[in-house]
Amino acid sequence: MIADIEDIVKTVANRNEAEILRADLVNILKNGLRRTKPTSPRDRILAGWTAEAEKFVKEKGKEVVIINADKGNKTVIMRRSEYDDKMRMLVSDESTYKRSSRDPTSRVQTQNNTLVKMLTAKGYIGEREKRALMCYSGVPPRLYGLPKVHKDNVPLRPVVSFIGSPNYGMAKFVSSLLSPLSVCHYNVRDSREVAELVKGRVLPEGYRIVSLDVVSLFTNVPVDFALGEIDRRFSEVEPHTKITKEDFLKLVEFCLTSGYFRYDGEFFLQLDGVAMGSPISPIVADVVLQRLLDETLGNSRLRIECVKKYVDDLLVFVHEDDIEDMLVRVNSFHPKLQFTLEMEKDNMLPYLDMKIHRDEGNVLSTTWYSKPCASGRLLNFNSGHSFSMIINVGRNLVKRVRGLTSKVDADVNSKLNASLKKNDFPPKIIRKLLSEHDRQRPSGDRVPAVEVDPGPFRSLVHIPGVSEKMKKRIAKSTDVNICLVPAERVKRFFTRVKDKLPDGLCSDVVYEIPCRDCSLSYVGTTGRLLKTRLQEHERSCRDPEKNKGLTSLCAHVSDTDPQHSFAFENTKVLDTHRVYSKRMMLEMLFIKRNLPRVVNNRSDVDGLSNVYAGLVNE
Template identity: 35%
Template sequence: MLQKITADTPIPKFQDKAILNGTHKQIPNETAIILSLGPKFALPYQHVQEIPLFHLIADIEAVLQTNPNERIQNNNRCTIVNNMQNHINRLQQSTSNNPLERFCNSATKITRKFLKENPDIAVLQSDKGNKTVLMTTADYQTRMFSLLNDTHTYLKIDRDPTLKFQKQNNSLVQRLKQLKLVDPKTASQLTTYKASCPRIYGQPKAHKPGLPLRPVVPNMTAPSYCLSKFIGQILKSSISTTYNIKDSFTFCEYINTITLPPDYILVSFDVVSLFTCIPKSLITHNIIYNWNNIKQHTNINLDLLLEIVEFCIDSSYFKFDDKYYRQIFGTAMGNPLSPVLADLVLEGLLDTTITKLSFKPPILKKYVDDFIMAIPLNKLKQVHDILNNYDKHIQFTYELEENRRLPYLDMVLVRTENQEIRTEWYSKPIASGRFLNFHSYHSYQQKINVAKNFISRVEKLSTNLNRPEQIQIMDKYLKQNDYPKSLRNRLINNNKTRAIPTTQLSNPDENLKHTYRSLPNIPSLTHKIAKTLKRDYPDVSLAFRNIKTVANLFSKVKDSIPQDNLSNVIYSIPCQNCPSSYVGMTSNMLKTRIAAHRSNIKKLNLLREAGHTSEDIQIVELKQKTALLEHSITHHHNFDVNKVKILDQHNRTTALPILEMCHIINQQKTVNKRTDTDGLSCIYAGILQTLHNRNYKTDNTYTTDTTIRTIIANTQQPSSSVQLPDRI
């Protein structure tokens, strides 16, 4: 049992508005608290094996290589390795008495144990309101299939169309290159050979009864993703609008200068499911209508541009529950071209609407699909009908001001007695009020910046509130997110509040070209490393990324990517005749690299069957290709390419060589050549040996450095539980 939680205990408080239990099961106290903190809450590292030190080394090298001076590089390496060794020793030798760390570790164990014993519970992030939602996996599946059974929007298909779309994408890019409409570098960036099928998932709409889902299809792995982004940038640069709102601050400055005519009121209009309701014919019409503007931003002719746009729309597909679907109507949420096409269509809609109105609206602005208008009250039906009659697929709902107040974006627009507009910072009733908790293991400066930015928003967006009313709002939400009273007072009372850049390394010379890099955030270690690098690398700006977060406790509801389709990986292949293994890397799909290994092995076997010996030139040439082939030829051993194991993965291709070298050194027995690790400085030898000794236990079980794990003990669950909101 944990100690009794009081207001003075230095651990996070339970945020009742931040979690919604959509199941009949009671949740342990610690589980409710840790999940209510949100997926971005950073957790402490309890064991050396949890710390992503190989990734840290790879990312440090990315910084060091920006300065070619080897002396400077080695001086920094020595200091950094010393910091890493000291951190490992402290973590290994000491038992923390920090109540926050003990709570996070215990709550994580209890939560993992609870979710393991209840595999029918899914932990998800809500669509709006920044809530954590628990629902049964059966409910989730039912709601997802209900969405996909919409035959007007989706079509079930028999097989994965990735290769077909990838071929079409590359063919279009090749045409652009041959016509000299893009340069070779751009063509290379738009061409892909490692696309994989996008995987749809649903986010619960916690503000609606029955927890319906909003479908989301991340398209980063889709064949047409880069091409869609490229065309989207062309179209976006060609849209000239007076309607769009850049951000809340710009809109606040604008709206506070407006005085409405007598009898005018405020109303907001919202499109119902905009992306999935835009017909392709309407997109084509608006591109043709705006062609005079578009052609000024590209050399691509109209016919080819329309062909590319049509391909990007038609190649919207995804996978769910091992079944494949195509989106046959509208544009896909997650496609980078979709917001631009939607904006283009809505621009045309508003231009048409203006000409049909019997009055000129003093206010007409939009943010994505949310319009704000000032109209005479007796003209509401006229405006609504005109909007809905533009196209039968695009329909609008509206919200009328109430008591002279209308929520819009993160403000409430207040119409005064003399028809002036004033604003107040606003949080919707469905919102959890959750942002970065002060107890999160983020860097201290990052938490301070979050608080300062929040204070700044309340100050700038609340022109209708006096200072005490603003302070009350600031203090309420900062307190809710566990910011200490003394810190709250200091930040709020500083009238010149301004967020400090979150980059840890900065340079006062604005004319100096900056390089941006990121490091894994390891509390008390990464900050020291950044401080070390600041002296010799002033032109590098660093950001910290958190790897061990509460998000690791959330359910993985997307279909898993088959191992063979993963790219940017470090892998190992075991030898069938000895305990050794081969460690390699590939930026392409793993199956492409393994196919090359298979081909070389097959070629070797055919040469042997033909009577060739190890001295023959054909086999000598094969022997020089990889350490795997050298071992096979020298010792007459065979490798089992059907038992490939992924050791690591990194989204930055340039980090792979360093990661590969780290894993070669860290493996107990490898067939890799000594020269395979020559690119890694010998300064890291001591720290890598320390990790090697700790990763290989007496039972020879290898523990991967980069996998975030928590040691799960048979922890006694608390007898009492936090009372969560009732099941929907």
């Protein structure tokens, strides 16, 4: 909370106003923490449920895996042995993955940085982009699986967490350059666009509504074919970049062929396909599917009225006599790209989160649809989130359901009522949300929105009744937009299914190193890999007299007789934060809290306002 406050205060240019704001916010926080409120029945119930969940996780945590489902916003509890068996089955696919005896991170990082230097040397990018793309503390991507509860035997969908990996920045950079290729007549942005396209459309006699779904699209994208297709369409990318075709294809090839991950302590190379989780995967898969549709459906004699695509879900209006031929054509394009087909039943077909209906006279209409695998869970009205966030969740549901429904009637309102009621929204609030939407103008009468700069955004830990007051006070001094972040999250009950990185491979950390010969310790911070920073500490301690001015850690070694040594192997990570200013504030807070039990100098906390003194130890 203190780190959040300081980050917000820094947005105020006037120093005196900033100090007044800081003091006011700390005062609000102190009063809120000291105020004792009687526990409400709701709080007691939630506390009981929390204790029950904690007990279950403590007793069964090693036997089960608690994880989100692939779709439907469901929570899945499965036996650990079952999860492990299914994950091993995934990585045993030798046509897609290959075990590696070594960690490829260093090699991939070197390849990435070589390409970045090439881009800089040729004037394609500036120093700012170079700093963003260079990687010095990459960590291996990690594989985990999400249960497909809507499929028989509940298979796992492989997902690779790429954030922090050596090729993550380059993949984001290249995918942004490839974005012009995603503009095509097949693609739709969302289900709302499909609803607008379908509403009132008359389907010719003899035509049927069908959907096609690609089987495991990302892992089956043929990389060589994708590279060839990007090569063929480079003329569409060329106007948006200074990079030559030859050099651009080098970047794409690197992103598509340097895939690897860590699972259960082992490393695997991705031989083909693209990983779900890489920034470049969606656009590459899209480019491949566009070519497939052009070749199989676009230039065919099949009687097709419409083809639309959302990621790997295709909607097609096709003559009933051509359906079988269409399926054969798309499944013959490439052996790795196979489709399943679903036909309309009883003049209706589910697509995305709506149903497309064929009404009298073959006129099409849509209604909102919740799939059988959907949990129906929203942000519960009794959750610890801010009231405004909870209301916005309900408001967005009403807007979405009615927006996807051609004719809003009592049945639609009944479904909305049931969904909101299931998530503990009070009847009065539900009525207000429904009537509020009724009062809005029809979309055709809306005045075009004027684009306004919303100003900077900052986060603030949500303490009910306290953060709201702080937010109002902040609004008087700065135009910063405050996002309230819950202090407690259900996520803490979930199983860590990604490989836990050793502390040495963590970055953006605040850490503590204990002295081996006394009770003192050293607190520091680094944005690089912790092991890299510790190696620097160890080297500086070899000549502590010469390096005593570098850190108080060296000074402690130099000033003790006989010389003390630090137990680097027992280094502890105290906290992590990617925002540099917040991490520096956290370092000062840990030093201040532990004085005089740390060797750090008192000058190390000079940047910490005295206003926080009373809060540091609370």
